[in-house]
Amino acid sequence: MLRRALQLGLCRGFVARRFGTRRGGSTLDWDGKVSEIKKKIQSILPGGAWDPLYDTSHLPPEHADVVIVGGGVLGLSVAYWLKRLEKKQGAIRVLVVERDHTYSQASTGLSVGGIRQQFSMPENIQLSLFSANFLRNINEYLGIVDDPPLDLQFNPSGYLLLASEEGAAIMECNVKVQRQEGAKVCLMSPEQLRNKFPWINTEGVALASYGMEDEGWFDPWCLLQGLRRKIQSMGVLFCQGEVTRFISSSSHVEDMSGEEVTLKRIYEVHVKMDHSLEYQPVECALVINAAGAWSGQIAELAGIGKGPPGTLQGTKLPVEPRKRYVYLWHCPQGPGLETPLVADTSGAYFRREGLGNNYLGGRSPTEEEEPDPGNLEVDHDFFQEKVWPHLAQRVPAFETLKVQRAWAGYYDYNTFDQNGVVGPHPLVVNMYFATGFSGHGLQQAPGVGRAVAEMVLEGSFQTINLSPFLFSRFYLGEKVQESNVI
Numbered sequence: 001m002l003r004r005a006l007q008l009g010l011c012r013g014f015v016a017r018r019f020g021t022r023r024g025g026s027t028l029d030w031d032g033k034v035s036e037i038k039k040k041i042q043s044i045l046p047g048g049a050w051d052p053l054y055d056t057s058h059l060p061p062e063h064a065d066v067v068i069v070g071g072g073v074l075g076l077s078v079a080y081w082l083k084r085l086e087k088k089q090g091a092i093r094v095l096v097v098e099r100d101h102t103y104s105q106a107s108t109g110l111s112v113g114g115i116r117q118q119f120s121m122p123e124n125i126q127l128s129l130f131s132a133n134f135l136r137n138i139n140e141y142l143g144i145v146d147d148p149p150l151d152l153q154f155n156p157s158g159y160l161l162l163a164s165e166e167g168a169a170i171m172e173c174n175v176k177v178q179r180q181e182g183a184k185v186c187l188m189s190p191e192q193l194r195n196k197f198p199w200i201n202t203e204g205v206a207l208a209s210y211g212m213e214d215e216g217w218f219d220p221w222c223l224l225q226g227l228r229r230k231i232q233s234m235g236v237l238f239c240q241g242e243v244t245r246f247i248s249s250s251s252h253v254e255d256m257s258g259e260e261v262t263l264k265r266i267y268e269v270h271v272k273m274d275h276s277l278e279y280q281p282v283e284c285a286l287v288i289n290a291a292g293a294w295s296g297q298i299a300e301l302a303g304i305g306k307g308p309p310g311t312l313q314g315t316k317l318p319v320e321p322r323k324r325y326v327y328l329w330h331c332p333q334g335p336g337l338e339t340p341l342v343a344d345t346s347g348a349y350f351r352r353e354g355l356g357n358n359y360l361g362g363r364s365p366t367e368e369e370e371p372d373p374g375n376l377e378v379d380h381d382f383f384q385e386k387v388w389p390h391l392a393q394r395v396p397a398f399e400t401l402k403v404q405r406a407w408a409g410y411y412d413y414n415t416f417d418q419n420g421v422v423g424p425h426p427l428v429v430n431m432y433f434a435t436g437f438s439g440h441g442l443q444q445a446p447g448v449g450r451a452v453a454e455m456v457l458e459g460s461f462q463t464i465n466l467s468p469f470l471f472s473r474f475y476l477g478e479k480v481q482e483s484n485v486i
C-alpha cells in the first residue's frame with residue numbers, strides 16, 4: 001500500500017512539476033487543479049486539447065491481419081467464420097473494406113433470395129444443405145444477447161424444376177445424387193405434376209423434380225444486416241473505401257519440373273477513401289477477394305492474369321459482371337399461395353412474391369442476348385419478347401399478368417464454368433477467393449465463408465471439401481460441371 005501511495009505521489013509530483021503547480025495538498029485540491037488546467041488548455045486549442053484535431057474514426061487501421069475486399073454476403077460470411085473459428089478470442093484482426101455502404105449495386109440485395117438443394121454437384125448440394133441449416137437456426141449463429149432476433153422471412157416453398165424429353169435422364173441422375181447427399185427431392189411425371197399443380201400446362205415436360213424440404217426463399221437484406229451486426233459485435237472492423245492497389249513482394253522458387261516460378265505476397269492494401277483523392281495504406285498478412293461481380297478486377301490489381309497467355313501467371317480470374325433482370329408482376333388469376341419456384345424448360349423462372357397475387361421472375365439471356373453491363377437499366381422489351389411468352393405458355397393464367405416493377409442486378413458470373421472460386425491463388429499466395437458463384441452465391445455464402453476460414457486457419461478444407469473450386473482449374477482447363485444453373 002505504502003509503495004503504491006508513494007508511486008502515486010511521485011507520479012503526481014512529476015505531473016505537478018510539468019504544469020508548474022505547487023507540489024503537495026490534498027487529493028481533492030490536486031484533482032481540481034488538474035481539471036482547471038485541462039479546461040484552460042481546451043479553451044486555447046481548437047477542437048479541445050484532449051480530443052484529436054481531426055476525426056479519424058472513418059479511416060481504416062494501419063494494419064489488419066486479414067483485409068476482406070467487399071462487404072457483400074460472401075465477404076461478411078468469411079469475416080464471421082474467421083472470428084468464430086479463431087483459436088483465441090481477438091486473435092485475428094479482420095478488416096472489411098466496402099466501397100458502398102448503401103450496397104446500391106451489390107448482387108446480394110438485388111438477388112431473388114432463393115435456396116435450393118437441386119444441384120448436380122455434390123459440393124453444391126452440401127453447401128446448400130449446410131446453408132439451410134444455418135438459416136433455420138439463424139439466431140443461434142447470428143443472434144446477439146439483448147438485440148431483437150432476426151427474422152429472415154423464410155418461405156418454405158420447394159423449387160420445381162421442369163425437364164424436357166432431352167433433359168429427363170440428366171434430371172433423374174441429378175436427383176439420385178441429391179438424395180445420396182441427404183436432400184429430400186421427389187420426381188414427378190407430367191400426370192403427377194398436373195394433379196399437384198393444376199395450373200401448369202405440361203406440354204413439352206417429360207419429368208419434374210420437386211424439393212420437399214430446405215428449399216424456398218428469404219430476405220437477403222436481412223441476412224446481410226444480421227451478419228454485419230454480428231461480426232461488428234465480434235470485433236470485425238469496417239471501413240468505407242475502395243481498394244485501388246496492392247503492394248507485393250516477390251520471391252523466386254523452382255517448381256517440380258525445375259522451372260523458375262515467381263511467387264507474390266501482398267503486404268499492403270491501398271484504400272481510397274470516399275470523397276478524397278488520398279488513399280490509406282493498410283499493412284496486412286492476407287487478402288480475401290470477395291468483391292463479387294468486380295472480383296476479376298481486384299484479381300487484376302494483384303497482378304493475376306498479367307503473365308504470358310497459356311501460363312499460370314497469365315491465367316485470369318474469369319469473373320465478370322453480367323446483368324440480370326427481375327420483373328415483378330400482378331396476376332389475380334395466377335397460381336396462388338401454393339406456387340413453388342418454378343424453373344421452366346425454356347430457362348424462364350418465377351415464384352410467388354408475398355401474399356397479394358404478386359409474382360417475380362425472369363430468364364437468363366443467351367450469350368448472344370447478353371446485355372451491356374455498363375449500367376443497371378432494365379430492358380422491358382426483354383420481358384415482352386423473351387420471358388412472357390414462355391411464362392404464358394407454361395401457366396396460361398399468366399396471359400393476363402401486369403408487370404408492376406422491375407430491377408436489374410449483376411451476377412458475379414464465372415465465364416469458365418459458372419461455379420464458385422474458393423481458396424488461395426497459387427502464385428499470389430496470400431490472396432484467397434470467395435467469389436464467382438454466378439446465380440447461387442447468396443444461398444452458399446454460409447458454407448463458403450466457413451470453407452475459406454478453414455483454409456486460412458487450418459490450411460485445408462475441414463468440413464466440405466471444395467477442392468474442385470480452387471483457382472488452379474482455370475489453368476488446367478478442368479471445368480466443374482454443374483448442370484442445374486438458373
Ligand SMILES: Cc1cc2nc3c(=O)[nH]c(=O)nc-3n(C[C@H](O)[C@H](O)[C@H](O)COP(=O)(O)OP(=O)(O)OC[C@H]3O[C@@H](n4cnc5c(N)ncnc54)[C@H](O)[C@@H]3O)c2cc1C
Nearest residue numbers: 070072073074107108111112114243292409440441442443
Ligand atoms: C438478379 C439476381 C438474382 C439472384 N438470385 C439468387 C438466388 O435466388 N439465390 C442465390 O443464392 N443467389 C442469387 N443471386 C446471386 C447472388 O446474389 C450472388 O452470388 C451473391 O450475392 C454474391 O455475393 P458477394 O458478396 O460476392 O457480392 P456482392 O453482394 O456484390 O458484394 C460485393 C461487394 O464488393 C464491393 N466492392 C467491389 N469492388 C470493391 C473495391 N475495389 N473496394 C471495396 N469494395 C468493393 C461492392 O461494392 C459490393 O458491395 C442472384 C443475383 C442476381 C443479380
